[in-house]
Amino acid sequence: MKVSYFKTNKAAVFREWRISRSWWLGIGVLSLWAPIFNVIAVIENLKWGTVSQSVFWYALVPALYGFHSFSSVMLPSSHFHAYSDPIISAVWVLIAVIIGVIPWATDRSTDGIYSALSAPIKRSEMIFVKFSFGLVIVLGIQLFRGLLLILLNSWAGAPIGWNLFASWWLTNTLAMVVAMTTALFLASIMKAWFFAALSSLVVLSIPFAIASFLDEVIHYTSSLWVAPPPFASMAHVPDPFGWLRALSPIFWTGEAESASGSQMSMQIYFSTGTHFLFMAGWVWIFYLSWIVVVLLLAIRLFRGIPAENLTDFFFYPSMWKWGMGAISILLGYILTNGSSFIPHYGMVFIILFLLYTIIIFFIVRFLIRLYWRIRKE
Amino acid sequence: MTVNVIETEDLIKYFGDKPVVNKVNLKIPEGTIYGIVGPNGAGKSTLLKLIIGYYWPTSGVVRVKGKVCSRDDASFRQTIQLVSAEWGFFNSFRIRELIRYYGLLYDRFDQTRCSRLLNALELSNKSRVRSLSLGMKTQLRLALSLASRPSVLLLDEPTNGLDPVVKRQFLQLIVQEAAVDGTTILIATHHLDDLDRIADGVAVMHKGQLIASETMESLKTKFKEIQLVLPSGIPDSIRKLPDIISIQQKGNYYTITVNSSLEPILGLLQEAGALHLEVTDLPFDELFLKLMAQEGYSRESLLL
Numbered sequence: 206m207k208v209s210y211f212k213t214n215k216a217a218v219f220r221e222w223r224i225s226r227s228w229w230l231g232i233g234v235l236s237l238w239a240p241i242f243n244v245i246a247v248i249e250n251l252k253w254g255t256v257s258q259s260v261f262w263y264a265l266v267p268a269l270y271g272f273h274s275f276s277s278v279m280l281p282s283s284h285f286h287a288y289s290d291p292i293i294s295a296v297w298v299l300i301a302v303i304i305g306v307i308p309w310a311t312d313r314s315t316d317g318i319y320s321a322l323s324a325p326i327k328r329s330e331m332i333f334v335k336f337s338f339g340l341v342i343v344l345g346i347q348l349f350r351g352l353l354l355i356l357l358n359s360w361a362g363a364p365i366g367w368n369l370f371a372s373w374w375l376t377n378t379l380a381m382v383v384a385m386t387t388a389l390f391l392a393s394i395m396k397a398w399f400f401a402a403l404s405s406l407v408v409l410s411i412p413f414a415i416a417s418f419l420d421e422v423i424h425y426t427s428s429l430w431v432a433p434p435p436f437a438s439m440a441h442v443p444d445p446f447g448w449l450r451a452l453s454p455i456f457w458t459g460e461a462e463s464a465s466g467s468q469m470s471m472q473i474y475f476s477t478g479t480h481f482l483f484m485a486g487w488v489w490i491f492y493l494s495w496i497v498v499v500l501l502l503a504i505r506l507f508r509g510i511p512a513e514n515l516t517d518f519f520f521y522p523s524m525w526k527w528g529m530g531a532i533s534i535l536l537g538y539i540l541t542n543g544s545s546f547i548p549h550y551g552m553v554f555i556i557l558f559l560l561y562t563i564i565i566f567f568i569v570r571f572l573i574r575l576y577w578r579i580r581k582e
Numbered sequence: 583m584t585v586n587v588i589e590t591e592d593l594i595k596y597f598g599d600k601p602v603v604n605k606v607n608l609k610i611p612e613g614t615i616y617g618i619v620g621p622n623g624a625g626k627s628t629l630l631k632l633i634i635g636y637y638w639p640t641s642g643v644v645r646v647k648g649k650v651c652s653r654d655d656a657s658f659r660q661t662i663q664l665v666s667a668e669w670g671f672f673n674s675f676r677i678r679e680l681i682r683y684y685g686l687l688y689d690r691f692d693q694t695r696c697s698r699l700l701n702a703l704e705l706s707n708k709s710r711v712r713s714l715s716l717g718m719k720t721q722l723r724l725a726l727s728l729a730s731r732p733s734v735l736l737l738d739e740p741t742n743g744l745d746p747v748v749k750r751q752f753l754q755l756i757v758q759e760a761a762v763d764g765t766t767i768l769i770a771t772h773h774l775d776d777l778d779r780i781a782d783g784v785a786v787m788h789k790g791q792l793i794a795s796e797t798m799e800s801l802k803t804k805f806k807e808i809q810l811v812l813p814s815g816i817p818d819s820i821r822k823l824p825d826i827i828s829i830q831q832k833g834n835y836y837t838i839t840v841n842s843s844l845e846p847i848l849g850l851l852q853e854a855g856a857l858h859l860e861v862t863d864l865p866f867d868e869l870f871l872k873l874m875a876q877e878g879y880s881r882e883s884l885l886l
Contacts, residue, residue, distance in 0.1 A: 216686035223679060224672070319669040323636045324687055325659040508654070512636050513597055 228307045301381040305388025308335035310398035347378040379492035390503035587612040593642035604790040613764040617777035620787035626770035630736045663727045666738040673712040688730035696729035716743035778866035808838045811857040
């Protein structure tokens with residue numbers, strides 16, 4: 206018998222839309238906050254007298270900012286407000302993560318996953334349909350935000366150039382898709398959607414935490430080095446991690462504060478268009494690669510999960526340890542350095558960071574064990 | 583020639599280190615209604631889920647219509663469906679949305695047949711699934727599955743939650759509709775009386791193993807009950823016959839259960855002066871227990 210795959214796909218799409226539509230509606234309502242966020246960004250930065258730049262920064266950061274190598278941090282600290290903008294960016298990252306997690310959360314809560322796995326729907330189709338829905342929602346939100354950005358910039362008397370606008374739109378859209386795909390991937394291998402969302406934030410921020418940690422170590426131990434060569438070259442060790450920071454949009458606040466006094470403003474980069482495009486191009490390639498790799502990984506792993514494991518908290522038991530470690534590091538980082546209000550104290554920070562991480566690791570482990578004990582009883 | 587629509591070959595499924603299905607070799611002929619019976623935890627539901635590819639076998643093979651079911655191929659599920667009361671069923675959907683979903687999902691979905699079945703069950707297209715009782719949900723699932731015209735329909739405890747009247751209608755519906763397309767039906771249940779009326783054959787599972795598989799016809803001819811009056815008592819020569827399974831006595835009235843051809847025993851009884859000889863079929867639950875006793879399983883170990 207000839208099997209119509211196209212028809213099966215349509216069934217998977219219909220099913221996905223039907224079981225998650227109220228959630229998608231919720232996300233749509235949530236995105237209506239966009240104008241409020243945008244206005245806050247402008248009003249906050251009016252105090253600094255840099256309306257148009259602030260709007261632009263709010264829109265473009267964090268992607269490009271995160272792409273700088275660590276040892277050559279250059280920041281326009283005088284051009285944007287360090288507190289409101291990061292929060293606004295973080296909201297969109299969070300929304301992207303929720304978009305990635307929703308399709309799995311609804312599938313689990315309705316038990317629809319069981320009948321789907323015994324229907325003529327391939328597992329890869331399930332993942333792909335969920336990704337496609339997430340993509341459509343992100344694109345919708347970004348179109349809305351883009352329109353608002355144009356309107357706000359016009360209102361502020363500094364219309365944004367189309368080339369910069371396109372760069373902003375593409376960079377931010379890809380950044381949201383990166384966050385959404387990462388969340389979708391983790392939710393496909395975990396049963397508890399909340400932990401999948403939390404772990405996504407960890408995965409998206411952990412490269413920054415690692416880079417920051419190494420940077421701190423090198424910076425605060427440099428005085429102990431005996432001679433510049435060959436140790437001076439060690440200052441560039443964290444550089445590759447700087448690339449990964451492109452995935453850490455929620456953690457650029459602290460750096461903005463700490464890097465004041467940089468020799469060169471980011472503004473210079475943007476005035477030299479070639480350099481900007483070069484950097485942005487790398488960001489886009491990096492983001493696209495991340496999306497493709499994570500999506501393929503999600504399909505590959507989900508196809509390998511036996512149905513009986515779908516009832517486990519983590520479908521892969523070994524992920525317990527990884528998840529706990531990652532959550533601990535994130536919380537440790539947030540408590541020691543995640544807020545711009547906490548100043549850096551060099552080695553004290555490093556020790557505190559490690560101490561917090563260890564403590565939090567044990568607290569998280571205790572809570573998870575407690576959860577399982579209560580569940581068993 | 584009999585074509586087996588479902589075949590399993592040394593099928594094994596472990597959950598952890600426990601074998602839930604253990605070396606099951608099952609053959610279900612095309613167009614038949616077969617029952618899988620066994621106590622709770624015998625592995626009936628797991629076997630059905632292995633057949634539809636929901637669970638992956640630890641080892642062994644499942645063939646549906648001669649085709650080996652692989653984990654990467656969902657297309658064979660166009661011809662096979664599982665109705666399980668255990669699984670949640672799109673509670674937020676309206677019935678018309680479910681019809682649309684099944685229509686998109688299954689190539690052979692028959693809209694007219696679906697409407698006819700839903701009318702027979704007095705289900706409105708506008709109703710939400712969550713507003714239906716457990717029994718109605720099961721009937722709805724069955725109607726949608728039958729409308730998809732599968733070659734093989736797997737039913738896991740389908741009569742759970744149905745009252746006796748609805749249960750009878752439900753079973754009748756299965757028989758009627760299965761006859762239309764020649765659908766092969768495999769029913770896992772521990773309600774033996776469900777199978778008595780409709781099944782062509784029965785497979786018995788115990789602790790993950792298939793311990794017997796018989797057609798109802800052979801099962802019914804295998805065991806017969808003879809009721810008679812014998813004033814002089816049953817002679818020892820008859821009592822010691824190997825084909826006599828049990829003899830129950832109430833005064834001069836005897837009930838003898840036998841598992842061979844009746845003629846020689848009836849002859850001997852008549853020679854001994856038996857009066858009012860009557861041969862009857864055993865009810866299915868008794869047949870089942872006798873079969874199990876013959877396989878060496880006690881009545882207690884098979885409590886369903």
